[in-house]
Amino acid sequence: MNTGGGFSDFLQFIFMGLQRGSIYALVAMGFNIIYNSTGLINFAQGEFVVLGGLMMVTLTMTLSLPMPVAFVITVLFVMIMGILMERLTINPVKSPSVMRLIIITIAVSIIIKGLAMIFWGKESHFMRHFSSEETFEIFGATILPQTLWIIGILVLVVICFILFFNYTMTGKSMRACAINRDAARLTGINDRNMVMLSFALSAGIGAIAGIIITPIIQMDYARGALLGLKGFGAAVVGGLGNSLGAVVAGILLGVIEALGGGYISSHYMDAMALLIMLVVLFIRPSGIFGSVEASRLKEF
């Protein structure tokens, strides 16, 4: 282990925090996409992450497909699962209320978890890293190349996200639907398709999170709940619906968790994120980056 003392320890924690935080940020973005288009919290978000990770394990380790091919197939597979979820469980509901739909998402998460257990078993699955597993040192902190992959992919996803929602007609239509559904429909935008698309995108982002983290945490079927909860925490801290807020909050949460785990006690690592979420909810319920005015008008 490193013996570099104060600064290198600190740097080590920061990198670890960035790595965890990137995952929370991705999960939180997934929450926000669906929240913005439907006003509901999709509690199956964590399950998308698990599905992404497990599918990637099967494709790369069992079927030995090359990484990039497996990556694409996995993301598409989970996106289709997201679409199926929307078409089979959300769309047919006759009189949708937010509460009813949220309970449905909880049911779906339990079903997905069950299916994942049947297909992949209860044990954790090991997966090869994207590139070398040799660590290298920066100022005394040991870093895995996978950590850089994770951070890099987060940056890439955020960039694609911004481009999609600001420069394509479909992205703008989705935003329009989130801002004012009736007005969007009056311009001929099919709001139901937009909801389906939001499930697909959010599942896709969840899958990416699962794929990049699996080499480090070794995925198993039951991981979804905690990952989802942390991501939800990040979404709340960043202000529900605010995607850039979610990214910042996710990273922040990850870093605080790592620092707390490193300097206080690693037993309380998981509690840190929830503690921060509680504090934010007490002091500023609309989230750090959320608008106070908007949160008053929200249904949930």
Next chain:
Amino acid sequence: MLRLVNVNSYYGLVHVLKNVSLHVDKGETVTLIGANGAGKTTTLRSISGLHSVKEGKIEFEGNDITGLRAEKLVRLGIAQVPEGRQIFRPMTVFENLELGGNLIFKMHGKKQMKAGIDEMFDLFPILKERQEQYAGTLSGGEQQMLAIAMALMCRPRLLLLDEPSMGLAPLIVKEIFKTISRLKEDSDLTVLLVEQNANAALKIADRGYVMETGKIILEEEANALMKNQEVKRAYLGKDQREIWEK
């Protein structure tokens, strides 16, 4: 062109539209006047497909459109300018117009959409000046113009206007009504106009319906309605007294 036959609508258990029947012919401007809560907006929302109709029939250009969803009806040529300037406030004026033109974009491509936006800039030069601004920062009158422009971007044959004068200064109301009449002259647009400002509405309309508590109680030429004692007293506010008061 448009025909409603015995339309009944509910909000939950509240019976809002009671056997509403009306028709609008091609090229006409028809206005629907009445007090707050009479069911004018619900009538429009039922036509545009935002509100579901319980009983009755709505026909557009000879086809039954009862129960079709709003986004479908836009494709058929019915555009609604909803009440209260429903624009996308956190987006720029240009983006709002693009969204208004998303159907043209899907069917005819980006060039046609840009051409449509340029037409709107000719019609409402102020929007061109403000195109990079967020729509929420526009003044009330400008927002209303943007809302109308967005509806026109759908290239409608029937335009449903819901209270375009709401909350606007009299001078701006005048300007907006002038724009509507000008639009009528330049194209063969048919307009169904819902208004509380009965005076302004009757001035530009060919025909009018008066609505009260969910029912249509009067139908006449606009000029005749303007002279109708009861309408004058109730909606035009022209210092009229009822007969027994005299």
